[in-house]
Amino acid sequence: MSASAVHSLWTTAADPISKIEAPKIEYGQLSPILIVLGAALVGILVEAFAPRRVRYHAQLLLSAVALCAAFAAIVALAADGYGTTKAHIAAMGALAVDGPALFLQGTILLAGLVALFTFAERRLDPDPHGHRTDSFVAQAAAVPGSDSEKAAVRAGFTTTEVFPLLLFAVAGMLVFPAANDLLTLFIALEVFSLPLYLMCALARRKRLLSQEAAVKYFLLGAFASAFTLFGIALLYGYAGSVSYATIARVVDGTVTTVNPALVDTMGNDALLLIGAAMIVMGLLFKVGAVPFHMWTPDVYQGAPTPLTGFMAAATKVAAFGALLRLLYVVLPGLRWDWRPVMWAVAIITMLGGAIVAITQTDVKRLLAYSSIAHAGFILAGVIATTPDGVSSVLFYLAAYSFVTIGAFAVVTLVRDAGGEATHLSKWAGLGRRSPLVAAVFAVFLLAFAGIPLTSGFAGKFAVFKAAAEGGAAPLVVVGVISSAIAAFFYIRVIVLMFFSEPRQDGPTVAVPSLLTSTAIGVGVAVTLVLGVAPQYFLNLANQAGIFVR
């Protein structure tokens, strides 16, 4: 960068204050995000000031009300036409209020609500001291195995901080797919990632495993965030702006000079390609696509299971939403540069996830690899670059979320003396001991496998159809092959549950309270309804499939 350019950069930044306009914020249109953020802040105050015994109920109520209210706000906005005709860019270009954003935000809120129920479950773990305990640690600061931990357990402490943390994560996820400039994107990424890192470390049982998972997730996540940030800087150098619309125009070539300070670097394709690749890399890390998937199995296994369910569902929704917006709004002009790479990523993600899952012996790791394979299927829809592609991905994400949360909720029920019995060998014969629980889990597995009459089939069909129409027929072929491979290990679990003899030292199945039952029930209902009558939701996703630019 030449000296004059640096000079003009300084002078640009030092313009008189009078030129700065007061930002115009459409509070009504941002209300879903604001409600959740506000509730999270109130939640922190509850932690600080409310007595310990009322915290759990206060937090649960507050969180549930906030999520419901935010969802109602989404519905109101959508009914008002913000998803279609009135779609526009709000908050000074920082956030988009359009169909995909509203659809994904609604999905995230509902997933968050269902996940909240599993977070709040306190019936599963019989506590020797007679306290009601959930899946989260008694006192996070207590060293595992120490006296202070024992004291905290005896005192019946629970980490009710998880509720505001959940709300912060949800708020970040709401912003993520709606972010319309790169800085908002990054901030949203951090806002939802940090609470997740933290909550990963909060498992009540197997605490060391949980803390290890959190450290891994944090380190790799920080690495991915750094990539994203670096990419943002390079894209800024290329376009002279962080706004999606401006970058898109620069990529198109309709605008050439945005920022006089950056004349030397602007329009340099190397910056564009490397920058875009780095941002996409960061997003692919969040969705768990091969080769950025390494964290997934360890984190899914170590994290408290309710959180795993929430992460697997909502993070994917948010990150795919952001990825879609980035590829469709910012980089459509660059289609022929990113498509081949994304093809490769999608293919190795589908095959890699499915093949490695075969060898897994832990149900949480199995579901983790299955989620990788599913990320590959969704990528096939992302690559289609047609409106159908967007709506198929939206539909798939909604369908997948509820199956995932439901499946992990079932995992929390199967327990032995050490907490959850996640080793698959312990699930042998579960179908004879608890036919209903096993049948429900079988429904979820069949949905994962994409058997017709489940939501998984409708979703898979939608993305494969979009991919085929978008000219990606080889992806469809790879997709059905990896579906076949994946079916093998889903079915192996079903065989184990139904056709194997129960073990004498087998796990017990806890009888859950209404909370987890609701989460599982919603999962089953959504799975079957979206399987048999997907038309209404497909229609909704179709209407929501247009990005505002």
Add this chain to the structure above:
Amino acid sequence: MSFPLLTATAVLPALGAVATAAVPAARRTAAKWLALLVSLGTLALAVVVLVRFEPGGDRYQLTESHSWIKEFGVRYELGVDGIAVALIALTALLIPFIVLAGWHDADPAPGSGLPAQKEGAKETGPYHWRPTQGFFALILAVEAMVIISFEATDVFLFYIFFEAMLIPMYFLIGGFGDRAHAHGEQVASTQRSYAAVKFLLYNLVGGLIMLAAVIGLYVVAGNFSLQEIAQARADGSLHMATSTERWLFLGFFFAFAVKAPLWPLHTWLPNAMGEATTPVAVLITAVVDKVGTFAMLRFCLQLFPEASKWATPVILVLSLISIVYGALLAVGQRDIKRLVAYASISHFGFIIMGIFAMTSQGQSGATLYMVNHGISTAALMLVAGFLISRRGSRLIADYGGVQKVAPLLAGTFLIGGLATLSLPGLAPFVSEFLVLVGTFERYPVIGIVATFGIVLAALYTLVLYQRTMTGPVKPEVSAMPDLRPRELAVVAPLVVLLIFLGVYPKPVTDIVNPAVRSTLSDVHKKDPQPEVEAAK
């Protein structure tokens, strides 16, 4: 709007399945009666379909059409032609016998019931393991799905049930094994779940490859309606590139060839039939597998006529291999159920050969064969099942001289066997003859070689009968009771039907022939050949 008869025929067993599954754990017998009643009710509806169907009328009758998933271009479209009517009637006819034959198969085994509950464990809660209810509910669920896949004229709708039917079948095979096993329950359980998984994986892979082809078809045609696509293909408004058509054809055919099954995709069948209980084995071979051959006629030939003709030589050779190979392996079997399974593979070879011979005699014969094979295999297999349940062994060598002890059992077994080897006068003879004549007309060499299949069939059937039923009475067999009334009620109607259709096949051929002619005209639209009048 008229009464949706076709929907009702499929919905009744589906509701019956739900109701049967919901019967309380202690009321096992009630569940059985409920399942039997529902299957009889379905049979009554199927008879109504049969009566309402006019053989000379429109190609697809009793049609229903509703919007379903608009985003995928999918409609809920049902309609039956003569071929479908015949197979629906077969399905509805066989299910009551299957239910009746399996009356005691899913009773909890004495002694080996449920694992002991652990002290104080809150596990099963209000739920109980209900194998009997599950068994009959699954049979009815399979019936519902099979019937709707015979009725569907929308490719997507067909596909959904074609695939979904695997799940209840899988639980039927894996969850309810044959207790007659030489090596104890542990080995039996392992082999059973192996058979179930093999069944599911083979069919699932076939189905997923078909899914790719289904999506491809949508991309090319823009909708899933069989009639619209076939019409557009016929009048030339929908053009498919030759290679596209061939790939799509292969995708569809692969799935159907796994299901049918055709050599070399057949290996799941002997495992599945060997390990499943006999009624379930009958369900597989006599009912579910027919969907595969039926779909070849309905979907492969109509949607991809050119590709079908292109693939004919290869398919004929494969079916010929099926015929001879299946029969040879049947000769070598020591296990009664596996013998019948290999015999079925041989017979499916005949059916596929008849379909792809592309003559009206061949295809009428093939359709007739599907019906007759269903009845004859059901008869043979169910009697074999009664035999096996008495002695507790599937091995041929464990029997001998049964006809002196249980003459009725031996007699019906003989009739079932003779039907399997296509003795003139019994129903399968007519169909096998038609298939062979139809094939010979166009492919004389293949027709001649296929005829050896009949010789081999005579060998395996008669040797089976000779070893088990004749000769000195083995001591273990000497106290064997003859057929009980329930068992007789299962077998007698099937035997009567075999003889009746053997002497007078006209009712079936009358229904089938117009449908065959129109299918054939689809295929031959582009290269007119002298139409050979179907044998009446």
